[in-house]
Amino acid sequence: MKILILNLVAFSHMGGVEKVSRILAKAGYDIARELGASIMNLSMYDTNHDSRYCPSEFYKGFGKDTFKFIWNAINQGRNAEFLILTHINLALPALLIKFINPSVKIFLIAHGIEIWAPLTKIQARLLKSCYKILAVSKYTKKRIGDTYPSTKKKIDVLNNCLDPFYVPATTFEKPEYLQKRYGIKEGEKVMITLCRLVSTEKYKGYDTVIESLAELKKDFRLKYVLLGKYDDVEYSRLSSIIEQECLQEQVILAGFVKDEELADHFLLGDLFIMPSVKEGFGIVFIEAAASGMPVIAGNKDGSVDAMLDGRLGPLVEPFDKNDIRKAIASVFHNPPHPKTQQYLALNHFNYTTYKDKLKSAMLEVERITANVNS
Numbered sequence: 001m002k003i004l005i006l007n008l009v010a011f012s013h014m015g016g017v018e019k020v021s022r023i024l025a026k027a028g029y030d031i032a033r034e035l036g037a038s039i040m041n042l043s044m045y046d047t048n049h050d051s052r053y054c055p056s057e058f059y060k061g062f063g064k065d066t067f068k069f070i071w072n073a074i075n076q077g078r079n080a081e082f083l084i085l086t087h088i089n090l091a092l093p094a095l096l097i098k099f100i101n102p103s104v105k106i107f108l109i110a111h112g113i114e115i116w117a118p119l120t121k122i123q124a125r126l127l128k129s130c131y132k133i134l135a136v137s138k139y140t141k142k143r144i145g146d147t148y149p150s151t152k153k154k155i156d157v158l159n160n161c162l163d164p165f166y167v168p169a170t171t172f173e174k175p176e177y178l179q180k181r182y183g184i185k186e187g188e189k190v191m192i193t194l195c196r197l198v199s200t201e202k203y204k205g206y207d208t209v210i211e212s213l214a215e216l217k218k219d220f221r222l223k224y225v226l227l228g229k230y231d232d233v234e235y236s237r238l239s240s241i242i243e244q245e246c247l248q249e250q251v252i253l254a255g256f257v258k259d260e261e262l263a264d265h266f267l268l269g270d271l272f273i274m275p276s277v278k279e280g281f282g283i284v285f286i287e288a289a290a291s292g293m294p295v296i297a298g299n300k301d302g303s304v305d306a307m308l309d310g311r312l313g314p315l316v317e318p319f320d321k322n323d324i325r326k327a328i329a330s331v332f333h334n335p336p337h338p339k340t341q342q343y344l345a346l347n348h349f350n351y352t353t354y355k356d357k358l359k360s361a362m363l364e365v366e367r368i369t370a371n372v373n374s
Contacts, residue, residue: 001037003028003362004076006093007086009045010053012061014259016283017111019163020136021086024109026053026164027355028084031362040076044069044090052165073097080104082362088115091126098129105131105365109158112136112280112302116143127151132361134158136281137302156361159305160281161354162290167263168346172292172338175264182225182252184268189222189332192269192293194257194284195276197230199237205275205298205318207241212321212328214245220332224250227257227265266291271331274303275318282306289313289345292338294331296324312344 005028010021025041032039039058043049046061053059062069070093077083077097084107085094094106108130119127127133127148133155135141145152174190184190195204206226213224224247230238235253242251257265266272272288275298282297285306289295297303299315307315313336314327 001032001035001082002080003032003037003039003082003084004073004080004097005039005041005084005086006073006090007041007043007046008089010043010086011049012046016160016281017087019283020109020111020160022050022053023161023163023351023354024084024086024358025049025059026351027358029054029058030355031359034359037081042069042073042076069093070096074100077101077104082107082365085109085126087111088119088123088126091120091123094126095122095129107132107134107361110135110140110144110155110280112140112143113278115140116147116278124148130154131365132156134358134361136160137305139302139304140280157305158354158357158361159349160283160286161349161351162286162345164351166287166290168342169263169267169291169338172267174268178261178264178268182223182254182268184223185221187221189220189270190268191222191224191271191273191328192227192265192288193224193272193274194227194262194265194288195274196228197226197234197238197253199231199233203276203278205277207238208275208319208321209273209324210238210241210247210251211245212324213247213250216325216328217247217250219329222250223252225252225254225265225269227254229256262287263291266293269293270335271296271328273324273328274298275316275324276303277301277318279303279306285312286345286349289341290349292342294335294341296327296331306349308344308348312341 007021028039041059043061045064047063049059073093074096083104086109110133135157141155141157193206266288272293273296277300279301281302285295289312295313297307298318316327317323
């Protein structure tokens with residue numbers, strides 16, 4: 001058996017898709033070792049990689065040299081049994097491999113908005129050529145099936161998981177250096193949102209959260225720390241909302257947060273909140289819960305899977321400020337124990353479970369193929 005994994009970028013940038021690509025690099029390598037199979041992972045854009053996830057001899061990045069990437073993908077794919085794609089934008093090399101090696105079984109990871117939007121002809125053709133489409137949530141599965149009905153029978157759900165090298169917190173003390181950085185006083189409740197703040201992607205719900213604070217600040221001393229890179233247009237829009245609602249003392253637009261400080265920010269928070277409407281899954285929810293934080297999410301998208309259908313925290317109407325206020329107040333008054341949150345997240349979204357589900361999907365193909373050939 002030979003497994004070939006293609007990704008756009010896994011290690012040279014940070015983001016949800018990149019995190020999934022890193023995890024898949026390790027899962028593919030571990031599965032190959034367990035099955036005695038060969039493995040190769042090719043990345044179109046990576047210029048470096050972390051050998052903890054996959055040894056260097058089985059991972060190669062092409063630093064935006066698209067032609068070289070496609071050429072190598074075709075050569076590696078000639079005798080591959082499984083071709084795992086981390087993004088639909090890899091449709092062209094996948095279809096070229098399928099043309100040369102018709103028996104290859106293509107598994108496509110479907111995240112969310114990239115596959116709901118209108119597809120190119122090549123991308124639509126890839127969906128037809130896939131053996132399995134692995135949607136990261138039930139919501140993503142439904143959106144794909146509703147948009148492309150012919151794919152329904154080949155879509156399975158494979159929820160994202162925590163990074164295999166994630167180290168759970170053993171104590172839940174707030175880091176003093178972050179309290180000083182953001183001017184957080186004793187007794188103040190800290191709310192956290194982590195996402196890109198981009199003017200063209202207004203679906204994360206942080207603006208509605210800001211607007212809900214005008215009433216909440218009457219009952220709670222709080223700080224809302226918005227983490228993530230922002231563009232000038234969005235910064236200006238949010239600053240205007242903050243000024244209109246007189247929330248200059250409550251809302252902090254903190255900007256980009258270093259990866260090595262992320263775990264500390266989760267410990268800083270008394271609540272993670274992001275009532276989005278177009279989230280394919282939302283890895284950040286399970287990362288926050290695994291750090292012991294209570295979590296609030298929207299009830300309209302893939303966040304529902306990440307929230308274990310509400311077991312990790314309230315699911316709210318994303319555009320309903322009153323519903324959001326009630327949920328925040330409820331969590332502040334009656335927060336779950338950090339260890340309970342952590343246990344739920346680690347138990348349901350651990351790497352081993354993820355890897356074993358992917359392995360089972362591949363072995364099922366092997367059994368079906370063997371039965372057909374016999």
